Amino acid sequence: MKGRLRIIAVDDNPSTLEVVARLLSPHGHTVRTAASLGEAMGMFHQTPADLVITDLRMPGQDGLAVVQAVREASPDTEVIMLTGYPSVENAVDAMRLGATEYLTKPFTAEELLAAVGRCAVRIERRQAMAAEAPAPDGLLGASPAMRRVFALIHKAAASSATVLVSGESGTGKELVARAIHYQSPRRAQAFVPVNCSAIPETLVESELFGHVQGAFTGATRSRAGFFELAAGGTIFLDEIGDASPSLQAKLLRVLQSKEFCLVGSSKTRTVDARVIAATHKDLPALVRQGTFREDLYYRVQVLEIHVPALRERGTDVLLLTRFFCQRFAQEFGRPEPRLSDAALAALERYPWPGNVRELENLIHRLLLLVDRDVIEIGDLPPHIRAATPMRETAFVPRTLAEVEAEHIRAVMGYVGGNKSRAAEILGIDRKTLREKLRRIGEDMAL
Ligand SMILES: Nc1ncnc2c1ncn2[C@@H]1O[C@H](COP(=O)(O)OP(=O)(O)OP(=O)(O)O)[C@@H](O)[C@H]1O
Ligand SMILES: [Mg+2]
Known part of the structure; x- marks a missing residue:
């Protein structure tokens, strides 16, 4: 379950084990306790753990042996090393063998919860990276936001309605358009992308609809336009927000009548191309500014798929x-x-x-x-x-009492232990502060 870890705590001192279990169980973690390396590994082989918390010095054996044994059994299990005898050598040895966190006794509830929280973040990250994610037509995503997009693609593919794909630049709008086409019954016919911002003004009509031989100077033979190439398939009008006024007018006409004429011919042809349009621009805003036709906007936005930002x-x-x-x-x-x-x-x-x-x-x-x-x-x-803060701060669900205790300690540190000033900053009287400090002191003792 998300954020809830299977934990084995190893220590020869039962009171440390009890404290660890008491602090972690209320957060949804399952804590099994062991008094020795042998006992711990026995448990581990029965049911593996996401996290092992081990004491460094235990009679007759060494916490480093625990780290090593856990590493060999399961490279992804996190290990927190506890020690009452902090030394740089111990810390370096523990980390070298694969401990991921190192705490010195006595530690506070916050320190332990923060270390466990950092382990949980790494575990979830590994799970997220290893997850089998759905990737219809190359669109990868497992988030609720993308699952909604997949569901809409599925719906759109089942109909021939015009679709507007909106979303910031680089979000995968073209992939979404292709996914609709390749999931639709039209998949065997062409998908024809048209960049609306790149058609030269003078060629708009012949590019879209084609022309007959001799339609204009240089038209030495007849040529099919985008709509004809997309017959039975899908035409993808990319960057429709950048379409010139004349392109907008021509698109509106063909979307309304489902008919067009080749340039140089008066014979009308019927269009059988499914239309998908895309834009990274805010089309309703362009409509309000008068640069995008409102009637065209309603024609293309029969069904809208908004692709979320990353x-x-x-x-x-x-x-x-x-x-x-x-x-x-x-x-x-x-x-x-x-x-x-x-x-x-x-x-x-x-x-x-x-x-x-x-x-x-x-x-x-x-x-x-x-x-x-x-x-x-x-x-x-x-x-x-630069987007990284100095320390990784995982969200740790905590009680108000824990948050209060941490804040009081921070303020006491800030004022150098001066209780009168601390009480003033906290907005409480000295007596209440003394009372609270006494309680925190009890909480802190391990
Ligand atoms: N969910 C995804 N999974 C895998 N690759 C993706 C995904 N979304 C986008 N990409 C990749 O990111 C790049 C940008 O995607 P795409 O060209 O579809 O974006 P766009 O929304 O059309 O951007 P623009 O507005 O700039 O045209 C492409 O190389 C595409 O393959
Ligand atoms: Mg694009």
């Missing part, structure tokens, strides 16, 4: 990162690199104004420039790195 898709960023790493690694014939936790955290936090295209380009560049097995935070461009 920053609204949660852990899809991780899925896509992994997908592009695999794709470019294969393309460049190199092993697929891993991204460090700090690097992944930065990618999760960055707002991606250029959306999926920006992420795709970034991974492309990283795989060209970095030939190490692990891509570190330092390999990312500064503007993406």
